[in-house]
Amino acid sequence: MARGANASARVIACCGAPGDRSLDITQATELAHAFAALSDPVRLRLLSLIATSRNGEVCACTMVEALDRSQPTVSHHLKVLREAGLVTSDKRGTWMWYRAVPERLAAVRAALG
Amino acid sequence: MARGANASARVIACCGAPGDRSLDITQATELAHAFAALSDPVRLRLLSLIATSRNGEVCACTMVEALDRSQPTVSHHLKVLREAGLVTSDKRGTWMWYRAVPERLAAVRAALG
DNA sequence: CGACAATATCGACATCTGTCAATATATCCA
DNA sequence: TGGATATATTGACAGATGTCGATATTGTCG
Incomplete structure (x- = not known):
């Protein structure tokens, strides 16, 4: 479901890349x-x-308690983060536990240089 | 005009930070x-x-030629990038020349870890 | 000055997004 | 089974955003 998790495109030029071109539309x-x-801001928090x-x-x-937003709103934002591949969720009983995906964060970071 | 150019907040914990808290609303x-x-996508390109x-x-x-967007649209996006501190502009004659701000890119990148 | 060229701004419009109340779904426990 | 709890989904709505055509602004050159 997470889209773009395998992208390696960069905004700025990489270490002497052969093509050294700018991003195309897809990337x-x-x-x-x-x-x-x-x-x-809510998602970043x-x-x-x-x-x-x-x-x-x-x-x-x-998290519903920590942020000043309704439960549906928090649920919505967590879904966005999950679909972006930035977090994963694990349901244990009635509770839903969320984990970060460091590799994904690193990939996004890498795109900035 | 560029806002937040001096922020050093991070999404993930930094190298044993004292407080080790998550982002507040302002950050x-x-x-x-x-x-x-x-x-x-247009701004990234x-x-x-x-x-x-x-x-x-x-x-x-x-850039107006390179991207498939109207001149007002490109102008708008360049303004957004400039106000975010990601680029600077320099008017020479009738032409407007744009430069990236690597420190700003690095700062945003640093916020991701 | 006046015609031309590059860029910025304005106004309008369709679409996207964040938000919440209400409701549905799933799970636990008595 | 039935009530209680945690989370997800739906529907609605206001506000933000991307887009373009028209126009304004700024600078160059005869």
Whole structure:
């Protein structure tokens, strides 16, 4: 479901790349989706909560409490993060536990240089 | 005019930071603005064109030709990139020349880890 | 000055996005 | 089985965003 998880396009030129061309439409659209997932304060705080958690995972219920948003809104944002491949979810009982995907974060970071 | 150019907030925990807390609302909003500037395919292609150019700068007229968008649209996107601090512009005669701001790109990249 | 060229701004419009209340779905427990 | 809890989905709506045509602004050159 996570789209663009295998993209390696870069905004700035890489270490003497052969072609050394700028992004084409497909690459740009793919990358734009990733950045769009990061372009909301609520989502950034969610991702931050998850990525900096002690045991590496956070229950959705915790996040609804932490952020000043309704439960449906938080659920929506978590879905966006998941579809962008930035987090994964694991349902255990009634609770939904979220984990960050460091490789995906690294991939997006790499696209910036 | 460029907002948030001095932010050093990170989504994931930094090298044993003292507080080790997640983003607050202010930091998250600031970062979100930066990512929002990167969340459009046209803007990514513009930034890519600029950042990978031979002499480090690109004339606006070149970009209007390169992308399949109207002149007002390209002008709008360049303005967004400029206000995000990702590029700078320099008017020489009738032409407007754009340059990337590597430090700003690095700062955004650093926020991802 | 006046014609031309490059860029920016304005106004309008369709689409996308964030938000919440209401509701549905899934799971646990008594 | 039935009630309670956690999460997801739906529907609606306001506000933001990308786009273009028309126009304004700025600078060059005869």
